[in-house]
Amino acid sequence: MTSKERNQIIDAISTCLQETSTTAQINSYLKKYKVSFDKQTAVNNKKVYANEILSAQQDDVIVKIAKSLRLEVPDEFKPKPKPRKAPLKKPAKRIVADKPTATRSSVKKVFISHASADKDIVEKIIDLLRGMGVSSDKIFCTSFEGYGIDLGDNFLDALKQELSNNVLVLFVLSRKFYASPICLCEMGAAWITTKEHVPILIPPLGFEDVKGVFPNTQGMILNDKDKINSLKERIEKFFNLTPAKHSIWERERNNILEEIDRRLANRRFSY
Template sequence: MNKIFISHSSFDSKYVEKIIDLLETIGLPSEKIFCSSFEGYGVKLGTDFLSYLKNELNNEILVIFILSNNFYSSTICLCEMGATWVKTNMHIPILIPPFEYSDVKGVIPTIHGMKIDEKERYNSLKDIIEKEFGISPINQSIWERKRDNHLKQIKELIESSPVSSHPLSGQNININDDYYINSNEIIKRQSKIEWPNDYEMQLHYINKQKEAVQNLKEHNPLDIDKNEFKIIREKARIEWKNDYEMQLDFEQRQVESLRRIKEL
């Protein structure tokens, strides 16, 4: 392996930063870490991200997936998942609680995965990194001290983060319950407008939009005041009248931003 690519949601960057610190503690040089959320580890200004990713991914890339509800709510992350699965051979999923192994969907297997607060798994992660990148092992006493300090910081992050509902759980909030009645017709009509002569893309568009409708119906952040969420949802419907994917993306970003404001 010649590089590690960390696939993650930008909303989970505070956890990703801790993983980067740990990789560097193990002895991995910073230039061998690709992570889009931090300057010096990502794509240079002016570079097309998807093109860069397409050119960079190969069998010599180890992919670490930072999995959470935020990850599965991101269209970009799901695109990354598909691309990395096809073009790379080695993958390590790391889950952020309360996200569970049972929540993992798509192509990522969980047999070699770990939770970000599982102490025992970090020794295995260290062994894999040392082996794949030819790194001389760090002094064991130093490693244990740095690992335990890392875990302490991770647990503090988890405990300080608001508990969010799973994107496919909870009760539907009562905002215009009949809003989605004609969604299928709207989606089909819009697919022909977006992709008039491409039936494959029409089908892809329809499936993604229907999935977004289902997620919107069940999106119910329990830690957000219902009136505040109502304002967010109504604005999403005004801004993106015929695009349910964008409505969902807008809602989730606004909800996460509201959570962060409440933490200040």
């Protein structure tokens, strides 16, 4: 494991523990892995506290903890597949070459990481992506039929498989996102395994509220028209799309943003 991979895993674990556990719970959790450290009962920053403890541990301990949180680990720490017996040789057949098809890792997709409580807003983000020209089979979003996991499939296995693709991750951040341990662990896994990330903030969440792995990443407020246009350009470049006609896009974007503003207003009213 390289030092960069090690630091990324430690950061993901620390972020997950910071957002989901008290200091006492962090102490108890790490003790299960026979981690020796100077136990504190109250700290100013739980992430820094966990990071300092983990930095002093061996790679195998860090990997065990990462696996328990369902975070991605380097290939060298993954179980090796059992060797298969060589099949009996059959007479050679003439092979007609098929047209080349895209491998799993070359499939480009947009993965929308979000809290299920924000699905009303995420629905309109999908509409924006569709308006940009992204086809439905290139969007992975677990909250909506046809964009997520097939009935009967294992959620974690499917998520891991999707993140192994060439993925651009849209992190839809809100107070509900940060209140969800599942979202935070998913955030850590996606951050480690993917290279393209765009944080999208749902008001009233502001940049000063952003925590975890995002502070140094350029993000955007959901209903900022200029930023939506910048996202469109990035999406077009990522998928190599032909830009939609400007007037058509502007009208569609404005209609969607009006609906987003209406839904946000209804949220404030319901509070």
